[in-house]
Amino acid sequence: MSHVFDLAVVGGGILGATTALFCARGGMTVVLLERGALCREASGVNAGTLTMQMTRVALIPYALKAHGMWSTASQWLGHDVGVRICDGLSLAFTKDEAEILSFRAERRREAGAPISIISGKAAKEVEPGISDGVLLAGHCKVDGFANAYLTGLAYQRALHEADVSLLENRAVSGIEVSDLGFSLATSTGTVRTRRIVLAGGVWIEPMLAWLGIHLPIKTLVNQLAVTERVSPVMRTVVGIASGLLSLKQYPHGTVVIGGGWQALGDRDDGGTELLPDRVIGNVRLACHAIPDLANARLARGWAGFEAETRDALPAVGPIPGVPGAFVCGSIHSGYTSGPYLARLLAQRILDDEPEMPLFPIDRLLELETSRGAN
Numbered sequence: 001m002s003h004v005f006d007l008a009v010v011g012g013g014i015l016g017a018t019t020a021l022f023c024a025r026g027g028m029t030v031v032l033l034e035r036g037a038l039c040r041e042a043s044g045v046n047a048g049t050l051t052m053q054m055t056r057v058a059l060i061p062y063a064l065k066a067h068g069m070w071s072t073a074s075q076w077l078g079h080d081v082g083v084r085i086c087d088g089l090s091l092a093f094t095k096d097e098a099e100i101l102s103f104r105a106e107r108r109r110e111a112g113a114p115i116s117i118i119s120g121k122a123a124k125e126v127e128p129g130i131s132d133g134v135l136l137a138g139h140c141k142v143d144g145f146a147n148a149y150l151t152g153l154a155y156q157r158a159l160h161e162a163d164v165s166l167l168e169n170r171a172v173s174g175i176e177v178s179d180l181g182f183s184l185a186t187s188t189g190t191v192r193t194r195r196i197v198l199a200g201g202v203w204i205e206p207m208l209a210w211l212g213i214h215l216p217i218k219t220l221v222n223q224l225a226v227t228e229r230v231s232p233v234m235r236t237v238v239g240i241a242s243g244l245l246s247l248k249q250y251p252h253g254t255v256v257i258g259g260g261w262q263a264l265g266d267r268d269d270g271g272t273e274l275l276p277d278r279v280i281g282n283v284r285l286a287c288h289a290i291p292d293l294a295n296a297r298l299a300r301g302w303a304g305f306e307a308e309t310r311d312a313l314p315a316v317g318p319i320p321g322v323p324g325a326f327v328c329g330s331i332h333s334g335y336t337s338g339p340y341l342a343r344l345l346a347q348r349i350l351d352d353e354p355e356m357p358l359f360p361i362d363r364l365l366e367l368e369t370s371r372g373a374n
Helices: 014-025 057-071 095-110 120-126 148-161 201-209 276-289 291-295 334-349 362-373
Strands: 007-010 030-033 084-092 115-119 136-145 165-167 172-178 181-186 189-193 196-198 218-227 237-240 246-249 255-258 298-308 315-318 325-329
Touching (some): 007 181, 007 189, 014 030, 014 196, 030 189, 057 095, 095 115, 120 136, 148 165, 201 298, 201 325, 237 276, 276 298, 315 334, 325 334
Parallel strands (some): 030 165
Antiparallel strands (some): 115 136
8 A cells, every 4th residue: 555644543443433533534644454343342342331430530521521422422423322321320238338439439529520429218219220228329410321333333434434544354463663654564565654543452562562662551351241132120320339330221121231340361362251150240240239130131241351551541642752653542441431532632643732631651651660670
């Protein structure tokens, strides 16, 4: 491919797709390379939860902005992503859980999240389907969820409309840096670009290694399950204080059960394997929170990767020492905050001042240097 693009984005999840979309709309010629299908890796196998109650405190201001983007996705993205905005509850069943819940809710509230602590009785009024054993609950009206499958379709259409060159099933195996920009080696030839964004989720670590940068990325392998279609059993997003539960029921009746229970997985080959005892534990916890779920049958289970940096904050910003190179990823609860953080990075790439600070990886490289010296 002899054409030289203004920007190449490597990784076609929510973060990469959003960055590519806004940069293209800003006047750049953009190519997006994805080793599989668009929004079908981590962005296509997660629960799609949009919540403040599982978001890191430092990311609350960003998550609030992103929540606004999700709620108006049909306007700025141009297509429906199946977003449902609803109340969210985080439940406490024991005294210890109530203390954890109250502490975390207060910190998030200080950061701007509209979370209040309510009694179990009041929580039952918000969500009649919850267990009678709830002592306290965190209640947030800024919550909801998106349909991961519809989200991928919406981004694909929006990228085509913005004239982004979308190269799916096109894995990048290496990057060569020159004074003229970057040459990306792929199975079907070289792609040349003046700037690059590495947005590969858990694969950001080997991607950065192409540029001689060592940045460990922790790989989480989250298990999820979905029920058959059932009559309405809940109308909110429900979690628990420990963070080991995430529940929501889609309009067509299926209930998605998540919460970060870990499976087995290999980042290098992309394979995952469910652990049955943990699936059972997750389902039991779901039935403890929403008793009527005990009457539902599971339709299937699966696992997906989630990336996390050493300080559990995002890697979003310029790559130090490599002019024209940027990174965007490793965002805990990235579905909630992702679109806004990617839009901020696009502003930076377009030489505008981002509305809010980015999360450059210099801090993480300093941590690695310090750790290596000890």
